[in-house]
Amino acid sequence: MDDFEPIPKRPSFWRFVIVWGLFLFFLILFRKDWLPAWHGWRDLLFVLLNGAPAQSVGPSSLESIDWYAMLRIPVNILIFCGVYLISLFVVAQFVLPVHTWQERLMAWKRLRSYLVGWHGPAVFVREGKLISRAAEEDNVYPGVALVDLRSAIVLEQTNVWALESETDGEIDDPVSKRRPPFSFRRGPASPDDQYGLTRVCGPGINFTQWGEKIRNVVDLRPQIRLESGVKAFTKDGIEIETRVFAGFSLSSPPDVIPVAYVGGSSVDDIYGLVIDEKPSGVVSISGKFSLDPEDAREIHRLVVSGGTEARPNATTAARSARSARKGPFAFDEHRIFSAAYGQAHWGSSNEKTQWHELPLLVAVEIFRNHLEQYTYDYLYMLEAPERLPWLNEIKPEFMRKVKHQGLLSFKLMRFAGSGLGAAGSPTGWDMTPLDEKHFGQSIPAASLESSPAYEFRNTHLKPLRERGIAIMFAGFAELKPQHAIRVKMAERWKAKLDLEIKTTLARNEREAMQLINNARTQVQRDATYSLSNLLKRETHSKEALALLLFQALQAAATDEKNKDLPPREILGMMQNLHRWLLVEWEESDAKRKAGRDARPPLPPGDQPRNT
Template identity: 25%
Template sequence: MDVLPLHRRSGFVATLGLIIASGLYYWALRATSQTHVPRTLLTDGILILGLFSVVILFLFIANLLFWIGEPQKTIAAFIRLFILGAWIPINAYLILGSASPITRTVLTHLDLGLLILVLILSLSAQFVLPVREEGNRLAVIRRLLGFMVGERGPVTFIRNGEVREAYGERMRRAPGVFLIDHASAAVLRTDVQFTRPVGPGVTFSNRGEWRAESLDLRRQVRSTKGFTPSSGEPAKLEAVNSLAITRDGIPVSTDLSITFMLDPGHSGDPREGRDATLPPYEFNKKAAEKAVYGHAYGEFEDLPWTELPLRLVVDLWRELVKEKTLLELIGQENTDELPLLKLKREIINRLTSPTIETRAQDGKRRLEPSREFDVLQSRGIRVLGIGGITSVYLPDEVHKERMLRWRESWAGGVQEALAESKEEVKQVRHRGESEAYLTLLRELTAGLRQQIGKGSAPNLRGTLSSIVGDAIRICTQPGLVADRANLVIQLTEMMDELSILDENCQETERRGGG
């Protein structure tokens, strides 16, 4: 417990101020030439108003004594009550009868000081908090006057769902004030029951009313990271984790996250600052009540509304995984839809739809109410989206075995593909060579076929000369033959040799000598 130093304690400050004020008053009274206040209508009016103010403060403190439970505050209240109780008869005696001039002067000054204090306090109280309505202004004045006489209620500022308050504010049971920003809300309670939800703005709490829980109206994100499961004895895990067991007994894990907020009270998209003329976040009293009233308490921990959605996602993940084998969970290459995406969509449907489609034992489809959706509705929560569930973490042994099987199947497929490709290359090459031979044959016999087509019947020398001529023509075309110059020279020499032969390609001289 924090201990305040003496100079910061309210009792010490009040005592020191009273001593200083009394000394200044005594000095001013001695220094003035006229020390007596004559009895006039104005002074009598001041005494009457002062008496009225003292009676009000006396009743205020007397009412305060009925519910104060702390001994120190009770003693201080009795001291204030004793001072005011002595003040009342003296003030009444001055109004009804005669008294010494010095007594009348001192009491008149005290009544005037009390009236000025109350007036200044009432004026300044209206500028302490951003209030405009008449009832709220009176509530501020009443709480500031109560603070002056020792009635101190909670003064709490809530920003983004987080409470900013001094030490011990939550233990105060006097009327207080809550200043709540546009992204927050709260639910108030007494010692025996919840009272009401309050939204953004200034809220005045009643006597005995205090903050039960603060709420954040913004969208919330909760997540848990996946991890590599152990195939042996399970290690110590966090309270919320994504460990699940498949139907064939293999532990798996994945990344899970969920985005949600307090139900805005309608089926459309949340406002979230889209309309500049309205507050950025919507406050639904019923959703706030459900979020706090349905607060679950366990033996060792309590479960606030912000932790419920993630636990529901984890439970759904485990429930759906245990119905599948590892092979069904990971999926095959020939599947139309990845099993993990299908599982993720099913989780989203069960969290956001009031009914879900199931299959009976006879195979017929039927609609059933979603238990998870009903749980979220009972806590005033609306789910906006689900993240993660894109891959699974496997034990090291299972992962290595799957990698080995994948490599074996992949290697076999590659060898078959390579053998097929070699055969295809061989066939293509054979077809290419055949086509090249046919093309060359057509080009070498183009002239010969043209002569035959005209009806002539060339002899042997003419046939060879036509073929060699077409060969020379082919060699003169760029890009077809690598060493075309030498080849053209050799073919030209062959053409010259054919020119000196007879029509049957025999040497002329040798034939004539015979």
């Protein structure tokens, strides 16, 4: 960049002017002190080379040399250098936030190398981002990196001369061919100063060595990523769109899931448990869920081996920085190292994904695979609207699948007294399974015991776990189909509901007609029974019989069971009664009239008289 600026505006020009200007000012100001020393050194040089001093300068004997003037300048220079280095050491403690003597020494070396032009990069790392000037990222000279409490860096050695053993073969990188100065070389005699090919540096001040470059910068804070417009297909081929999100971290501890053998003692009988804690020290096993087959096999191997396969976190090739500070977030070298080097390529291109991009990519892929197992009608289930499967069933299962892709721990659950050792070791467990009849029951928390938490080591088809990423939560928003699909589905649901309404109305009408017919039949049966009893009795006169008849009709008309009978039904009953009764009366009257006409006529004197 300096090549394109005017010379007076270049920083290198002013550095040259200031340094050499002060040097010339010093020579002019102290010429009476350095000129005698210069003459003495010149005479001594001629004596040593020619055996005699030059003819143009002073006497020809060594006694004429001003030894005091000759020694005064070197002594002053040595004193100046000593005082300067001591002052530099004192100043270095206030220039950088150092705390230990080793850090003070490293800061002093960096300031000293700056004076001779061997200064390296001075960068800041803030909130997971590298803050540096142009060309500082490619500078391989010893430098310093200030990392805040929320970040970490991974340093990579690019110079083979700085390693403990040189590599064989041809090296094309000019930076790797460059040999460091003698003061920056490290030999096998100083094992404490040796570094590996890579090392992880945490919060605080970190000093880079010769040939080291910053490979990657990571953010230790919990993070969340969201992608809008994610499209997926249901089992019946309907395209939906939603937002998918995932929360993850490199510093958060992994979740611990309770697992147990349920209904058997084989690897296929290992399930995860859903345990609900209730007040007063009571718990309830509300359900179970299937585990990844590889995770289940790892648990089974651990139980069968008696816990001998359990091991602490594997150490990484990287060494932690000596100046790492305690921060609000956990600092795990292995997880940071795995995340920094766990980069994937985008298809056939050379572009690489960063570690913080992987959780969302994995969550989106799992969401698409998970959704295609269900039909669109099942997502909302109109038959049971209160159930809402997409929110209460599918979404929790999706979050569980995503979390199991990341860093995860487990603890083996058993009922108390089933074989757990006093030290909490699974050694000696007989793998007695849990009975599902206890699920849903409230049991004392003391009746369940667990093994220590063990971290899953299986990374088969689990890129997040391989990179040390722990998933805290994951989910998706409301599922939205395309507008045309939404209209079609609404019409389909409306037609289905209309059919259900018509079916219900028809069923209710049929039941109403059955009730009316049953009531009508019962009324007719009761009326017929009552009238038949009246007609069978011959003790009543016509007037009494008519009165009883009308009483029966009044009782039939005012009966609560007959309130739904229309008037024509009552009229029909009266006509039937008229036909049954009046026809018989007419026949009897006709017979009586015919008998009266057949008798002989009365004498004239016996004719009935009208009164």
